[in-house]
Amino acid sequence: MSRLNRLRREIPLQLVLLIFAVPTFFPVFVMLSISGKDFFQYGQQPLLPTLPFNFSNYEVAWASMSSTYFNNTVIIGTSVAVILIFASLTSFALARFSFPGRKVLFYFVLAVLAIPPTVILVPLFMLIVNMGLLNTRWAVILPYAASQSFAILVFYTFFSTLSKEIFESAQIDGAGFFQMYIHLGLPLARPIMSSIGVFLIWIQWNDYIWPSLVLSNPELQTVALKLVVFYLGRGIPEPGQGMAASVISSIPLVILFLVSMRTFIAGLTAGAVKG
Amino acid sequence: MASQVTFSASAPRRYRINLERLRHFAPLYLMVLPTVVMLLIFFYYPAINGFLTSFHYVDVRGWRWVGLDNYERLFSDARLGQSFKNLFFLAGFNVLVVTTMPLIVAALIFRVKSTVAQFWWRIVFVIPIVVPAVAIILVWRWMYAADGGLNILLNLIGLGDLTRSWLGDRDVVMWALAFTNFPWVAGINFLIYYAGLQEISSEILDAAVVDGATSFRRFRSIELPLLRPQMRLLVLLTLIYWMRSFELPMIMTNGGPGYASMVPGLRMFYAINRDFDLGYGSAIGTILFLIVLVITLVQIRLTRTRDDVV
Known part of the structure; x- marks a missing residue:
């Protein structure tokens, strides 16, 4: 009875939240609704969903977007793997051991957080051109892989909180620094590693500006880039086709979210707080 | 050895x-x-190289030292002045937004009694971020189009007089850009506030309830002051975000109509990609970098003084 009363008292609160939720979801609703309209359905009713749902929009959009899934997998897979390995190694060394130059290295690594990639857009572009990497996947992979400061900060905080004893006993047992990383650091860091990994996937999936500068070859373009190229491109697609491409660009992230909801949220929170 | x-x-x-x-x-x-x-x-290397490039004129024949020419051009360029104004408008507007909307929603969710319901409300406001930012921008581009969603809605509620091409009108284009993502809740920002609220000890909150504090009083006197670190962080992140990002004007308007919605980052982008004026682009990059640096230093300074006081 009291539970029911309590629920009743919360109705205004839930209603207010609903008022915020409706406009929050409006763009997603519009995207899904229009993605199922053919030209005439759109002409008659551009907003609300219409039947039959026109899947041919997705066929047209997929013809343009299909190669991007592979490109994103290669680019993000490589760079995230590199970041996770080398950022965890670096933070493990910096957080667990004191050695000459440790502090200098720590600040050297973290100072990069004050250099947002786009303020070095011009010189980074010149560097990629001079390395002969323009219009290759490396042009995107390498700068992504080098963006490790955020991962290092989160790993560093994590490794610093581990108890001293396990490392001391490992050291007494004669374990070297690398062995301690492999047998102690790495297994303990696995949960935080997946959080960081998911956050990095999300960040890189969203990136648009840098790929649009260095990947003009349509076969190499990433999801976000190809979406804009297709949507605003020369053969301007029907609204339904453009929206279908938007939906296609989200599907992998939707799946990622569904299979790792808690990790996803933990990663986002850690990412934002630390980055 | x-x-x-x-x-x-x-x-x-x-x-x-x-x-x-x-x-x-x-x-x-x-x-x-x-x-x-x-x-x-x-x-x-790029950071230093960019700084050096900003003192050169660069073309296919090579580099030529021009001293402060690029900066002189930069500061006397009225269009670039406009684009900095636009940038500060967007950044300022979003600072106002980030210190209110996600905070309100986080505090509201925090007041829901059942933890299960709290969890699901949190999911509701996180889910939209699985749609890539550019896709959301494209949807909003449709919303603002002459035959787009906003005008349809306005006609529907009998405010047809207000309809216009929102992105083609230089008087409203900046407001259109600012109102993209309304109600500005979805995403990481409210998660940060929410995480901050969860850290507040339940004893303090219980004591407030026992003392008969109203929900609003509890917010103003306990939660708001304790969330100041989160707020400061989000202001910093928001400012830096707008200094470094320009995909919103780039995809929505290309800086138009004319230069009405141009931002410096986009000018820098075009310096590479359209004008081949790398020295000038580097000068803009250097200015943006200095702004980011100042913001970061102010933030560190503020955090320090707070730690000293507490």
Whole structure:
């Protein structure tokens, strides 16, 4: 009875939240609704969903977007793997051991957080051109892989909180620094590693500006880039086709979210707080 | 290595020990090395190179030293002045937004009694971020189009007089850009506030309830002051975000109509991609970098003073 009363008292609160939720979801609703309209359905009713749902929009959009899934997998897979390995190694060394130059290295690594990639857009572009990497996947992979400061900060905080004893006993047992990383650091860091990994996937999936500068070859373009190229491109697609491409660009992230909801949220929170 | 040690046998003892120490720590240096090399190549070298480039005129024939010419052009360019105004407008507007909307929603969700319901409300406001930012921008581009969603809605509720091409009107285009993502809740910002609220000890909140504090009073006197660190962080992140990002005007309007919605970052982008004016682009990048640096230093300064007081 009291539970029911309590629920009743919360109705205004839930209603207010609903008022915020409706406009929050409006763009997603519009995207899904229009993605199922053919030209005439759109002409008659551009907003609300219409039947039959026109899947041919997705066929047209997929013809343009299909190669991007592979490109994103290669680019993000490589760079995230590199970041996770080398950022965890670096933070493990910096957080667990004191050695000459440790502090200098720590600040050297973290100072990069004050250099947002786009303020070095011009010189980074010149560097990629001079390395002969323009219009290759490396042009995107390498700068992504080098963006490790955020991962290092989160790993560093994590490794610093581990108890001293396990490392001391490992050291007494004669374990070297690398062995301690492999047998102690790495297994303990696995949960935080997946959080960081998911956050990095999300960040890189969203990136648009840098790929649009260095990947003009349509076969190499990433999801976000190809979406804009297709949507605003020369053969301007029907609204339904453009929206279908938007939906296609989200599907992998939707799946990622569904299979790792808690990790996803933990990663986002850690990412934002630390980055 | 061994011969080196014997060679230095006559050297002071400390030197020998240092060598041995360095050898002992060698694996640690190796662990840090790849990251350091990558940062040097892709961050430090471009940052310095960009600074140097900003004093040159660059074209296919090579570099020519022009001193402060690029900066003089930059500061006398009325269009660029407009684009900095636009940037500060967007950044300022979003600072106002980030200190209110996600905070309100986080505090509201925090007031829901059942933890299960709290969890699901949290999911509701996180889910939209699985749609890539550019896709959301494209939807909003449709909303603002002459035959787009906003005008349809306005006609529907009988405000047809207000309809216009929202992105084609130089008087409203900046407001249109600012109102993209309304109600500005979805995403990480409200998660940060929510995480901050969860850290507040339940004893303090319970005591407030026992003392008969209203929900609003509880918010104003307890939660708001304790969330100041989160707020400061989000203001910093928001400011830096707008200094470095320009995909919103880029995709929505290309900086138009005319230069009405141009931002410096987009000018920098075009310096590479359209005008081939790398020195000028580098000068804009350097100015943006200095702004980010100042914001970061102010933030560090503010955090320090707060720690001193508490």
